[in-house]
Amino acid sequence: MNSKDYISTIEPKKKWLDVDIKGLWHYRDLYYMNIKRDIVTQYKQTILGPLWYLIQPLFTTIMYMFVFGGLAGISTDGVPQPLFYLCGTCLWTYFNSCFIACSNVFAANQGVFGKVYFPRLVVPLSSVTSNLIKFAIQLAMFAFIFIYYLCFKDYNADFGFIKDYGIAIGGLLTIALPILLTFMVGMHAMAWGLIITSLTTKYRDLNMLIAFGVQLLMYATPVIYPLSFAPEHYRIFLNVNPLTPIFEAFKYAFLGAGTFDVLSLGYSLVTLCIVMFLAVILFNRTEQRFMDTV
Amino acid sequence: MNNNIAIQFDGVGKQYRLGLVGTGSLQHDINRWWQTTVLRREDPYLKIGEINDRSTKGHSDYVWALKDINFNVEQGDVVGIIGKNGAGKSTLLKLLSHITAPSTGRIQYRGRIASLLEVGTGFHPEMTARQNIYMNGSIMGMTRHEITSKLDEIVDFAGIERYLDTPVKRFTSVMTVRLGFAVAAFLEPEILVVDEVLAVGDAEFQKKAIGKMKDVSSSGGRTVLFVSHNMAAVRSLCNNGVVLKNGMIDFIGSANDSIDHYLSDKNTEFISCVKVQDNQRDLCFGRELEIVEVSTETDIIHMATDKPIDFKLRIKIHEHNIKKFTIGLHVSNLQEQTVGTYVSEIFDVPQGVDEFYVNTKVFDHNLTIGRYSTHFNIGLKDLETGNRDYDVIHNIINFEVVEFSEGKPISLWLNQWGNILYRNVEVNVLV
Numbered sequence: 001m002n003s004k005d006y007i008s009t010i011e012p013k014k015k016w017l018d019v020d021i022k023g024l025w026h027y028r029d030l031y032y033m034n035i036k037r038d039i040v041t042q043y044k045q046t047i048l049g050p051l052w053y054l055i056q057p058l059f060t061t062i063m064y065m066f067v068f069g070g071l072a073g074i075s076t077d078g079v080p081q082p083l084f085y086l087c088g089t090c091l092w093t094y095f096n097s098c099f100i101a102c103s104n105v106f107a108a109n110q111g112v113f114g115k116v117y118f119p120r121l122v123v124p125l126s127s128v129t130s131n132l133i134k135f136a137i138q139l140a141m142f143a144f145i146f147i148y149y150l151c152f153k154d155y156n157a158d159f160g161f162i163k164d165y166g167i168a169i170g171g172l173l174t175i176a177l178p179i180l181l182t183f184m185v186g187m188h189a190m191a192w193g194l195i196i197t198s199l200t201t202k203y204r205d206l207n208m209l210i211a212f213g214v215q216l217l218m219y220a221t222p223v224i225y226p227l228s229f230a231p232e233h234y235r236i237f238l239n240v241n242p243l244t245p246i247f248e249a250f251k252y253a254f255l256g257a258g259t260f261d262v263l264s265l266g267y268s269l270v271t272l273c274i275v276m277f278l279a280v281i282l283f284n285r286t287e288q289r290f291m292d293t294v
Numbered sequence: 295m296n297n298n299i300a301i302q303f304d305g306v307g308k309q310y311r312l313g314l315v316g317t318g319s320l321q322h323d324i325n326r327w328w329q330t331t332v333l334r335r336e337d338p339y340l341k342i343g344e345i346n347d348r349s350t351k352g353h354s355d356y357v358w359a360l361k362d363i364n365f366n367v368e369q370g371d372v373v374g375i376i377g378k379n380g381a382g383k384s385t386l387l388k389l390l391s392h393i394t395a396p397s398t399g400r401i402q403y404r405g406r407i408a409s410l411l412e413v414g415t416g417f418h419p420e421m422t423a424r425q426n427i428y429m430n431g432s433i434m435g436m437t438r439h440e441i442t443s444k445l446d447e448i449v450d451f452a453g454i455e456r457y458l459d460t461p462v463k464r465f466t467s468v469m470t471v472r473l474g475f476a477v478a479a480f481l482e483p484e485i486l487v488v489d490e491v492l493a494v495g496d497a498e499f500q501k502k503a504i505g506k507m508k509d510v511s512s513s514g515g516r517t518v519l520f521v522s523h524n525m526a527a528v529r530s531l532c533n534n535g536v537v538l539k540n541g542m543i544d545f546i547g548s549a550n551d552s553i554d555h556y557l558s559d560k561n562t563e564f565i566s567c568v569k570v571q572d573n574q575r576d577l578c579f580g581r582e583l584e585i586v587e588v589s590t591e592t593d594i595i596h597m598a599t600d601k602p603i604d605f606k607l608r609i610k611i612h613e614h615n616i617k618k619f620t621i622g623l624h625v626s627n628l629q630e631q632t633v634g635t636y637v638s639e640i641f642d643v644p645q646g647v648d649e650f651y652v653n654t655k656v657f658d659h660n661l662t663i664g665r666y667s668t669h670f671n672i673g674l675k676d677l678e679t680g681n682r683d684y685d686v687i688h689n690i691i692n693f694e695v696v697e698f699s700e701g702k703p704i705s706l707w708l709n710q711w712g713n714i715l716y717r718n719v720e721v722n723v724l725v
Contacts, residue, residue, distance in 0.1 A: 006404065006405060007402055007403070007404050008402065008403055008404075008407075009400060009401070009402050010389065010390070010392065010395065010396065010400065010401040010402075010403075011395070011396070011400050011401075012395055012396050012397055012398060012399075013395070026435065027432070027435065029428075029432040029436075029437050029438045030432040030433055030435075032432075032438070033428055033429045033432045033433075033438075036425070037418055037421060037425075037429060040420075040421060040425070041418055041420040041421060044420045044461075045420075111415075112415055112416045112433065113393070114388075114393055115393070115409070115415045116391070116393075116409060116415050116416070116433050116434060117391055117392030117393060117407075117409070118433060118435065202319075202323075203320065288392075288394070288395040289394055289395050291388070291393055291394045292310060292394055
């Protein structure tokens with residue numbers, strides 16, 4: 001297409017679902033550069049560098065082992081504590097960092113957004129992706145410790161799907177499903193984050209809520225305890241949380257602990273679609289005027 | 295849209311709400327939502343609002359930063375947007391570059407727009423110059439492939455080859471600007487929007503940048519919108535001009551005509567007795583002593599370089615326990631640069647009266663041919679108690695120096711010579 005003949009119009013109000021897909025595609029290199037920036041600059045001028053990606057979940061796990069495993073004595077469904085906590089922590093860290101990044105898109109980028117136009121959705125998309133790379137590194141560490149336990153600690157691997165469906169189908173599910181689950185976690189984080197950031201450009205009250213809200217949300221999600229540990233009458237509330245089935249299934253795939261329930265995963269997926277749809281509409285409406293109020 | 299029109303502004307307006315965001319604005323937001331979304335009426339707040347004159351205190355919380363902007367820019371035009379601070383120049387560019395949406399009207403444009411509202415956008419201090427070139431280029435909409443193919447030219451233009459792999463945080467601010475401008479200069483948009491980038495950078499680089507912008511418009515037939523306070527740059531770069539005043543279009547024409555209009559409009563009034571209005575005053579001071587009137591007996595329209603100028607200030611005393619004061623006088627030129635200042639010694643406030651007069655006479659103003667404006671302040675500039683102002687007033691009496699004193703050998707004055715004519719100079723020719 002010859003861009004010279006292309007006429008653009010700027011008007012006071014955009015249509016509801018006027019998402020600039022073509023623009024997003026055009027700015028794919030910005031997406032790539034943003035990811036690169038996030039990775040390259042995070043641990044500049046540190047000696048350990050990317051090792052910090054590993055140290056953070058490692059220390060968290062040790063702390064959980066001490067507090068929840070040791071002091072509180074919460075069950076891990078027969079799974080060795082380090083594996084159980086590390087598995088949950090990695091996935092939760094991924095959700096947490098994506099959510100924080102996305103819920104802050106407008107405020108954190110007002111300097112750039114105030115000067116140049118590009119499809120703003122590039123920014124949350126790239127932070128979800130760059131966090132995915134960190135998540136992959138942390139998951140590799142999980143695999144490493146998992147193998148260590150197999151070899152030296154007489155741990156019997158208990159992959160939930162292989163147990164249920166045999167080595168062929170079960171093996172495939174063990175690889176494929178966690179990828180889908182991770183994707184769902186990232187998208188959930190982005191969808192809720194976009195809603196928060198759109199709602200907080202003018203009135204910042206919600207910012208106060210999410211500052212501690214995310215931490216509380218972790219306890220409302222089976223990250224450091226199995227769903228089976230929760231008393232029956234509380235489980236309803238936990239099941240409303242669309243993250244619950246994801247975390248349960250994730251742990252089920254690798255550790256055999258937890259539950260795999262297609263119906264509640266379906267609920268999580270439907271919630272995700274609805275929330276994402278609303279989030280994109282809201283974000284799209286906010287982006288055209290937020291500079292006046294942020 | 296006509297074929298050779300690059301940008302078309304159609305009744306464009308932009309309204310802002312002043313004041314803080316709080317429960318008051320929430321009430322308005324809810325009312326607006328009720329009226330527009332539920333009752334399907336027009337936005338009630340778009341009907342109110344005043345023109346944007348920053349200095350006067352308005353009655354409404356809403357102001358129009360831009361109102362009823364209608365004009366077209368043809369392809370290949372280089373248009374200078376001129377106006378005082380607050381005239382709406384930057385808002386216009388922000389609307390055009392998609393950063394915020396207009397409140398009314400419509401803008402249409404043909405092709406790709408790149409804006410240099412400030413160069414070096416998105417530079418990350420920790421990344422190297424090379425990485426930042428890619429970062430900055432992709433923010434502006436270039437692809438990696440495009441940037442790679444122009445990398446050598448960009449580096450060469452910025453003159454930073456040696457520092458290509460150094461983090462940008464080690465750069466001086468001039469180097470950062472050079473780098474930023476270099477990336478932007480090699481964008482190839484159909485429409486380029488430039489705001490004040492030339493204000494920074496050394497003289498050599500400014501020349502380079504202006505040359506590059508000229509190239510872009512003349513060879514490529516691309517359209518450039520250029521905002522600057524630097525009239526010399528506007529004159530040399532632009533062929534057309536738009537003068538904005540209080541958010542509305544004041545004049546459209548050739549660049550030279552627009553500049554002349556802008557410059558002359560600022561000082562249309564030569565009044566020899568001025569009652570000070572609130573909009574000429576810095577309202578933040580307490581006005582314990584208030585300058586209420588300034589007058590002169592000098593022929594302010596026909597001044598000469600060696601003739602004195604006098605001012606008579608009428609001052610009202612609001613606070614009788616103030617015992618001492620000083621008077622300050624600033625003179626500024628048409629470009630709003632202050633060219634001279636006088637600060638008096640300390641005087642006693644006359645006792646037992648409510649107002650008094652201060653006469654000042656400047657014998658050697660040393661100003662050359664040109665138009666000037668005066669600013670006064672009354673306060674106490676004291677080494678011991680520090681600097682204190684009671685009242686500060688701006689753009690009070692305008693005057694124009696039109697002739698050189700008799701017997702002087704010069705009869706012309708070039709802009710680049712500045713505003714001061716040295717008159718007491720001794721020259722000895724020795725053999």
